[in-house]
Amino acid sequence: MKLNLLLLSFFWVGMGTALCQNIKARQQKLETQRVRLKNEIKQINELLFSNKNTRKNIIVEVENLQVKLNVREELIKVTNAQVNLLTRKININERNISSHRKELKFLKEDYAKMIKNSYASKSFQNRLMFLFSSEDFFQAYKRIQYLKQYTQYRRKQGIIIGEKTQLLQQLNNVLIQERQKQVILINENKEVQEKLKKERISQQSLIISLKQKERNLSLQISKKEKLARTIDKEIDRLIREAIAASNRSDVGGGGKEFFKLTPEAKLISANFEANRGRLPWPLEKGVVVQGFGRQKHPVVKTTTIQSNGVTIATTPSSNVRAVFEGEVMSVLTFKGSNPSVLIRHGNYITVYKNLGELYVKKGDKVKSKQVIGEVFTNQQTGKTEVQFSIFNNIKVLNPSGWIYQM
Incomplete structure (x- = not known):
């Protein structure tokens, strides 16, 4: 049962690692897009909205706002995609942490049994008795080898437990960072959505003022x-x-x-x-x-x-x-x-x-x-x-x- 649990843990960790690598590549691509769109909005503001003292044609104002709205909408889509990817990555990491915890628990239980058995036969006399009770020299040699391997295995298990504990701590730290980044992206998206809402209202008010001139505008266009x-x-x-x-x-x-x-x-x-x-x-x-x-x-x-x-x-x-x-x-x-x-x-x-x-x-x-x-x-x-x-x-x-x- 414990062996099956351990194998299942290895399976989930392997799958999670592959998925995380795929998600990381997509995250990098989306982050590049997000930075580009933010820079584009900055450039739009500099080129189209920096000189507020200059009175522009209403049609031009509506067109300029539409350019900014289009980029903001694209930015919201990209940021939403980033949040969704982060959510998936967080879920995968949570599964990995759970698998590592189960594996660590199994290793600790196994290690505890070894320590207990070792304690029962830890005295020098007990070890000598174990060797001298051998039927022949070959059996005594095999028992010496067993004691050495057992000691090495115990030390190795101790090292593995230490490494697993450290890995678990690293995964927890990554998880905390990912959740913080997720919160930042969600808050940033809310700000962009608020700006988008205000700009749409502003554009609509300008369009309403143009409604009476729509026929004339159509002729101009x-x-x-x-x-x-x-x-x-x-x-x-x-x-x-x-x-x-x-x-x-x-x-x-x-x-x-x-x-x-x-x-x-x-x-x-x-x-x-x-x-x-x-x-x-x-x-x-x-x-x-x-x-x-x-x-x-x-x-x-x-x-x-x-x-x-x-x-x-x-x-x-x-x-x-x-x-x-x-x-x-x-x-x-x-x-x-x-x-x-x-x-x-x-x-x-x-x-x-x-x-x-x-x-x-x-x-x-x-x-x-x-x-x-x-x-x-x-x-x-x-x-x-x-x-x-x-x-x-x-x-x-x-x-x-x-x-x-x-």
């Missing part, structure tokens, strides 16, 4: 979307023209929707692709305020918008940087909008929209992180934003999969 689609069509036209021009040359291979690449362009293209997920941001400091793809407008929920890239908010007079080496394919100036720069990297193209100042021209060779212009700041809305896109030939890609930690 539609007008803005129409201009964005016109610019996107012009960018598509410029890319197709560049592809057609490359296919008129005699070098390499290609097609109607693919660049015909020179050996040098192939190398740049391969290097660009090899740096997927590691490309630098087009700004030294910024936060994504609008993601990629089709999405509901943050203010007028009945209106859907399409984004062929990401919109990054930053501070006024910020420099825009090339994310990789390449050649300026085109500089697009369009009526009713600010200049855009298209940089070609083999069969990849990066687009930088809404520049206030230009430092490059068509045909210029650029290096990674080279400043190509300055972001435009809208004096009416207070927005300082750049729209950034990536294309593979004519196919638009999600920049978040290419830019480091976007």
Whole structure:
């Protein structure tokens, strides 16, 4: 019965150790996410909410609040996942402690019996009697060996009990630390939830004030979307023209929707692709305020918008940087909008929209992180934003999969 109990204890301890290692890896990943999200909220506050004296457009305030709400919600999810993992780890450690206690109890009982038996025959005379009562020399030798092994085993059991006791103390200390960390995370999450609640109330009050103007807002958004689609069509036209021009040359291979690449362009293209997920941001400091793809407008929920890239908010007079080496394919100036720069990297193209100042021209060779212009700041809305896109030939890609930690 005691042997089965001991084997069961070993089984639970082994299982618990494997699970704890798996949980530890997931905990480290979640902690990295939590730190990143907290830093992102800090950056959002610095970039979007630091200048309270500047009166912003109500729509901009609602949009900025939505950006912060999205990150706070993600932070709450990540912290909840951390708390749940810690709860699982605490439960596993409690089971391990229980198993170790049972095992220690068994070892102590076994050790107590040994001491008791040893005490009964501890005298020198008793040991001599045990040896001299042997029938022959071989039996006497075997009894001497037994006495030595018994003494060694007893000492070993004493050492094991000491080690188990120390291990048990360490597990208890870890358990205390994990419970303290769990309390800290729960309290932190409560604070974030309170802030989220207040910000939602603030956003709702702003939205209510805009309700009467919803029709007018929808028209403004539609007008803005129409201009964005016109610019996107012009960018598509410029890319197709560049592809057609490359296919008129005699070098390499290609097609109607693919660049015909020179050996040098192939190398740049391969290097660009090899740096997927590691490309630098087009700004030294910024936060994504609008993601990629089709999405509901943050203010007028009945209106859907399409984004062929990401919109990054930053501070006024910020420099825009090339994310990789390449050649300026085109500089697009369009009526009713600010200049855009298209940089070609083999069969990849990066687009930088809404520049206030230009430092490059068509045909210029650029290096990674080279400043190509300055972001435009809208004096009416207070927005300082750049729209950034990536294309593979004519196919638009999600920049978040290419830019480091976007």
